[in-house]
Amino acid sequence: MKNVDRRDFLRLSGVAGVTFTAGLFPGYKASAQAAGDFHFVQISDTHWGYKGPANPDAEHTLEKAIVTVNGLAQKPDFIVFTGDLTHTTEDGAERRARMKRFKEIASALNVKDVRFLAGEHDASLDKGAAFKEFFGALNYTFDHKGVHFIALDNVSDPGAKLGDEQLAWLAADLKQRKTDDRIVVLTHRPLFDLVPSWDWATADGAKAIDLLMPYTNVVVFYGHIHQENHHMTGHIAHHAAKSLIFPQAAPGNAPRRPPPPAFDASLAPLGTRDIVMGGKPPVITEIPVTKA
Numbered sequence: 001m002k003n004v005d006r007r008d009f010l011r012l013s014g015v016a017g018v019t020f021t022a023g024l025f026p027g028y029k030a031s032a033q034a035a036g037d038f039h040f041v042q043i044s045d046t047h048w049g050y051k052g053p054a055n056p057d058a059e060h061t062l063e064k065a066i067v068t069v070n071g072l073a074q075k076p077d078f079i080v081f082t083g084d085l086t087h088t089t090e091d092g093a094e095r096r097a098r099m100k101r102f103k104e105i106a107s108a109l110n111v112k113d114v115r116f117l118a119g120e121h122d123a124s125l126d127k128g129a130a131f132k133e134f135f136g137a138l139n140y141t142f143d144h145k146g147v148h149f150i151a152l153d154n155v156s157d158p159g160a161k162l163g164d165e166q167l168a169w170l171a172a173d174l175k176q177r178k179t180d181d182r183i184v185v186l187t188h189r190p191l192f193d194l195v196p197s198w199d200w201a202t203a204d205g206a207k208a209i210d211l212l213m214p215y216t217n218v219v220v221f222y223g224h225i226h227q228e229n230h231h232m233t234g235h236i237a238h239h240a241a242k243s244l245i246f247p248q249a250a251p252g253n254a255p256r257r258p259p260p261p262a263f264d265a266s267l268a269p270l271g272t273r274d275i276v277m278g279g280k281p282p283v284i285t286e287i288p289v290t291k292a
Contacts, residue, residue: 018042018221038145041069041076041111044223045243047121048102049087049094054246054260062105065244070110077144079111082223082241083119083155083188085135090125099134115142119188119224120155120199128156139166141173147182154189154202161203171211185212185220190240192233198257200225209233225251226260 018040043065050058069079086098099122106114116135123131128138138153150173154162162170177183185191191205202208212218218236226243227250249258 038077038147039074040144041072041079042082042221042241043069043079043244044082044241045084045119045226045245046081046102047084047087047243047245048105049089049098050245052246052260053262056263058245061245062102063108066105066108070108076111078113078115079109080115080186080221081106081117082186082221083117084121084223084243085116085119085131086122088121088125092126092130095122095126095130096133099130103134115151115186117151117186117188118153118155120160123153123156124158127158128153131156139169147184148177149184149186151186152191152208154187154191154205159203160189160199160201162205162208167204167207167211170208174211174215177215179214180216183212183215183218185218187220187222189224190222190229190231190238191220192231192238194225194229194231195251195257197255198251200251200257209236212236 046062046065047058048062052058055061069076085102086095089095089098116131118128118131118135118138122128123138132138138156140151142149142151150170152162152170153166154160157163174183185208187202189202189205190200191202191208193205194200213234213236216235220236220238221241222238223241223243225240226246226248227240228242229238229240229251231238246260246263248260
C-alpha cells in the first residue's frame, strides 16, 4: 500500500458512523427499560474490482478505510456494508473471485459483528447466488440494544423489486413489532422514487413504505446513489451514504444518469462523515474532508 497522508485518505474514503440516541427517532419517548445509545459504522458502495478515472487508487481504498475504522476512538458495536461490495462483471468466476478478495480484506476489521447487504452489482446478474455463497441471506433481521434492524433486498430482482414474497415477509415481521418500537431499515437502493429514470428507486418500494408507515419510529439507511441525501416520506427519514469508491452526479433532470466524473481531489466528493443524532429533529454533522 502506498503512503498517503490523512487528507488524501479522507478524499478517497466514505465511512458513515452512526451514533444511536433516542433523538434518532423524534417520536420516541425513552423509558426506564429503554436500552442505552450505541454506535455503528455504515460503509457503502465499495465496488471492489473497479478500475477507472473516478478513483485512481481504487485498489487500496477499501484497505485504507478499514485502517481508519479500526482506529476510531469509539469502537462501533457493529459495521454494515450497504451493498455493491464488488463491481459488476458478467464473468461468474470473476464475480466470485472479487467477493472472495473483498471478504478477505474486510476480515481485517477489528469488530466481530459485520453485516453485509448486496447491491445490484453483486446480485442482479445471478439473482444473488454468488452473494449468498459468501455472505449469506439477502434479507434478514437482527436486534441490537432495543432497536430492530430490517435488511431488505431490492437488488437481486433485475427489475429492482422487493417482490411479493419479501413484502409478505416484511409484513409478517412488522406484525410482531409494537407501533412505537424503534426500527431501522437497511437497503441498497432508495425505497422512494428519487430518480427512477436513473435506476434510483425501488419499483415496489412504496409498498414497503406503506407497511412501515403505522410505525412511529422508523429510519432508513441506504447507498446506491454515491452521495449524501436526506429525504422524508411522511415521518420516515431516509439517509443515503456516500460511496467509498467514486461519486455520482447529483439528482437532476438529465434523462440518463451521467457517468462518474473523473477524480478531482479539490472536490473531495467521497469523504468521511460521522453522524451524531441526539437532537429533535436529528442533527447530522459532516466532517469537512478538505481539512487535515
